[in-house]
Amino acid sequence: MAFMETLLSLISLLSSALVLHAIVEGPKPITLSLIHPFSPHSPFYPGNITDMEKIDILIQGTNARMYHLFLMMREQNWNGSSEVDDIVATVQFTGVYFVAQVGIGSFPPSPGQKGMPYWLVIDTGSYLTWVQCEGCNPCFPLQQPNFPYNRSQSYKPIPCGDPTCPTPNQDCFQSFCGFKVYYGEDPPASIAGAIIRETLTFPSDFGGTESYNSLFLGCSFKSYHYEFQEPNKIGGILGLGFGGPETLHFLNQVGKKRFSYCLSNFEHTNSQLYIGGAKMVGPQVLSTPLLRGSNEALYYLDLQDISIKNVCLRLQGSFSGGSAIDSGCPIIVLLPDVYARVRIGFVQYFTQFHIQPYDSGSRPRDLPTLDLCFPNLAGFDRYPTMTFNFRGADLDVQPPSIFSVGRNYICVLLKSGPITMIGAFQQMQHKFSYDFELGDRRRGEIGALRFAPQDCGSPA
Missing domain, CATH: 2.40.70.10 (Acid Proteases)
Incomplete structure (x- = not known):
């Protein structure tokens, strides 16, 4: 059925470049290739499943999204001496989210490597960008090593009480500027950790890569009640949402005024998300x-x-x-x-x-x-x-x-x-x-x- 084929191919979402051509804001917009979860190249690839199973996965994903975004999501103060139930932790994921590779940190003299590549979920419903870090306990399972922040030459810690800490209303994580988020209830999924400054590296719309130095990044050290499917390749989240401290907003940090995408009905077409780029103009806009x-x-x-x-x-x-x-x-x-x-x-x-x-x-x-x-x-x-x-x-x-x-x-x-x-x-x-x-x-x-x-x- 043509409609069923079109519907299932829509799972590829965020397909095709949205190339805008006028009023370009800065010489190098960030361009991220997004991989849909049913692609064999996706960390979420569920294998060879039926069309009905794919539809049911999408329905389950909608239910999970509603539960976590609207019914129970809350933030609470982190206390370094809290019991397990009070600790901030990780998002629950289903097979309906979209991921992109981002380079994190600086590890010369690795040839051509400006950062360690991690798959991050692209989330317009979260304002915090974070990755799971080395030394976490408990951790969610991750196929690659957790981010070795202590070995990165661009890692900059933010001490507890530092005026540059973007989360001053939250208690510190140990001796560092802290963050924590709860998602859901009974029991809540949660992540807790430190806000650090790091270098993130992205593909450039003009070829090559573009690095952004000293960005705020959540370094997750404690996670509870995750539901990642193993083997898991997802290291964290790239938050493009609104709310929260403005200094944490990703667009503010990279000096961009807009982001854009196009959702395709072609299943095997990789999509691209543009952060920055041109203002969208035209007679049909x-x-x-x-x-x-x-x-x-x-x-x-x-x-x-x-x-x-x-x-x-x-x-x-x-x-x-x-x-x-x-x-x-x-x-x-x-x-x-x-x-x-x-x-x-x-x-x-x-x-x-x-x-x-x-x-x-x-x-x-x-x-x-x-x-x-x-x-x-x-x-x-x-x-x-x-x-x-x-x-x-x-x-x-x-x-x-x-x-x-x-x-x-x-x-x-x-x-x-x-x-x-x-x-x-x-x-x-x-x-x-x-x-x-x-x-x-x-x-x-x-x-x-x-x-x-x-x-x-x-x-x-």
Whole structure:
């Protein structure tokens, strides 16, 4: 099925370069190749699994994302004498996140090596960049050696109480500037460690590499309740999220004003994330404000309504908590009341073609674990679009990003949850640029999200 092939290939997310050509900010933007989890080259590669298993992994990933980002995430003060339950620690990962290699530290005279390469998860829902360090106890399993910070020539410790410590409201880790984060509950996954200064090395858009010196980096020494699949190659996180101390924000540290990506429907096309680069301009480019929201690490948008095949659902006033956009969440999540009304909208659309949703009695066993599924009638191809009506811009989502289609089913990629969130599937085949030079700060805007349709599998 073409739709199933397109849907599964979307797991490659963040594919294809988003090359922007005007108003370049600095001579060398950071360009990171991102590897999707179902690629044989990915540290998350699950092996040869079925299409249904892939869909279920994405659903499980959405559930995990909601749990960790919205229900239980919190920060607490680290106390060097705390018991195990109070220690900060590690994020739980599923097979739906995207990773890039980053060089960390300086270890001359290794030929051509400006840093030890580590796979870091690209996370727009976290503002802290960290790696697991040598001497950790307890540690999560890692195939390569933990980062040997003491042997790096660019390592700079930050003493406890130093005015440059970016986390002054947290207690120190031993005698150093400390950090800690809890994710989840019962029991919480957590990491704890020291904030250090280090050199990070990235590929350059103009070839070669570009090193950034004396960046703040979390050095994780204690982790609890991890769920990495072994053998694990993931060393930490590259945080591109909002919130937290501004001095820790990655874009601020490298002196960039924007980052951008393009989500592809070509499974085997490597994607690229640009940090810095050009301002996104053009006749098809739309813009909507980036806002603060209830979860400080995420980016929010002013979602005003949702349309199905150009029919507005009249949801004005239903998004008082805002709507987040997150490339780390696979599929759409809607507040329960909004979900119920959107569900009715899809049922009404398919009813005109005499297609009724499966109920508990008629539902086949071999369906994805999604709530709203319809029989797939022979020859049916009149799938609707779904439009997110933001302030000043409409994001038109095409059918391959909305439906999982199999031999005997058409399932809608929707979930009910604690927030409205635009997932990675709904960002397919668009260029997106998070631009922090734009936005009216007096109105609470932190920047602007610019986007336009793009065949992300083709060279830009």
